[in-house]
C-alpha cells in the first residue's frame with residue numbers, strides 16, 4: 001500500500017494502533033529483516049499540533065535508554081511524517097495485566113523498577129511524561145518493559161501550558177492538581193500516575209474508576225481508594241506515598257529510586273543511567289554496514305556519527321540492538 005517514501009526500505013504490514021495523530025503499523029526493515037513500528041502522521045490532520053510532532057522527534061533523538069522504545073528513522077514527505085521505532089513483541093502491559101488479572105508483588109516490583117528507571121531518566125533530561133498508563137508501557141521479549149508516549153503528551157518540565165485534559169492524559173491516571181487545572185511542574189504528576197499504574201498492576205483494578213467523568217474527578221480529588229487484603233504493608237505504604245493529594249507532600253522520584261519497597265530483594269537502588277549509549281561506536285556493526293556500502297569503516301562511521309536518523313541510522317541501531325541480544329549480525333542482499 002502506497003507510501004513511496006518507504007519503498008524498498010520497509011514492508012508495511014498490519015495496523016497495530018491508532019491515535020489522534022494518525023496510526024502505527026507493523027513493518028519489516030528490509031535490509032535486516034527486523035520488525036519495526038512505523039508511526040504515520042498526516043501533516044494536514046495535525047494542524048496546529050504539528051509543533052508537537054517536531055518536539056516529539058527532537059526529544060526522541062536525545063533518548064537512549066533500555067526502557068524507552070528507540071527511534072530508528074524519521075522520514076518527512078510533503079504530506080506525512082513517518083517515525084520508525086523499535087517494535088515490542090509482547091504488546092501492551094495493559095493486556096498482560098488483564099490476562100493475568102493481577103501480578104505478584106515480585107513481578108510488580110520488577111516492572112515498577114523498569115518504569116521508574118525510564119521516568120527518572122526522562123526527568124534527568126528535563127522531560128515529564130504526563131501520560132503514564134498501561135497502554136503506554138509495552139512488553140518486549142524476556143519481560144523487558146519499554147515506556148512510550150503514544151499520544152504526544154510528554155513535555156519539557158515546567159512548560160507553562162496547562163495541557164487541556166481532553167487532548168492529553170486520560171483522567172483515570174491524572175493527578176488531582178492536573179485535573180484541577182492548577183499550574184504544575186511535571187515530575188510530581190508522573191509520580192501520581194506511576195502510583196495509579198502500580199496499584200493497577202498489584203490489584204488488577206483501578207484505584208479511582210467510574211464511567212462518569214465527574215464521579216471519576218470527585219474520587220480522584222478525594223484521594224480515597226480500596227486496599228485489597230492481598231496488598232502487603234509495604235505495598236500499601238508505598239502506594240499511599242505516591243497517591244498523596246498534595247504534590248508537595250508526595251514522594252519524589254529521587255526518593256523512590258532507593259525506597260525500601262523498591263529495593264526489596266534487589267538490595268540496590270534503581271539506576272536510571274542508560275545501560276549503554278546507542279550513539280557509541282560498535283566496530284563490528286560499522287564494518288558490516290561499510291562493507292554493504294563499499295565504504296571504508298572510517299568513512300562509514302563519519303556518516304553514521306552525524307545521526308541523520310536516515311535508513312543507515314536505522315540499520316546501524318538495529319544491528320547494535322541485535323548484537324546486544326547476541327543475535328546474528330546479517331544484512332540481506334539487495335536484489
Ligand SMILES: COc1cccc(Nc2ncc(-c3ccc(C(=O)NCC(=O)Nc4ccccc4)cc3)c(OCC3CCNCC3)n2)c1
Pocket residue numbers: 016017018024037039056059060068069085086087088089090091092122127129135136138147148149150151154
Ligand atoms: C504483539 O502484539 C502487539 C500488540 C500491540 C503492540 C505491539 N508492539 C508495539 N511496539 C511498538 C509500538 C510503538 C512504540 C513507540 C511508539 C511511539 O509513539 N514512540 C514515541 C515515544 O515513545 N515518544 C516518547 C517517549 C517517551 C517520552 C517522550 C516521548 C509508537 C508505537 C507499538 O504501538 C502500538 C500502540 C497501540 C496503542 N497503545 C500504545 C501502543 N506496539 C505488539
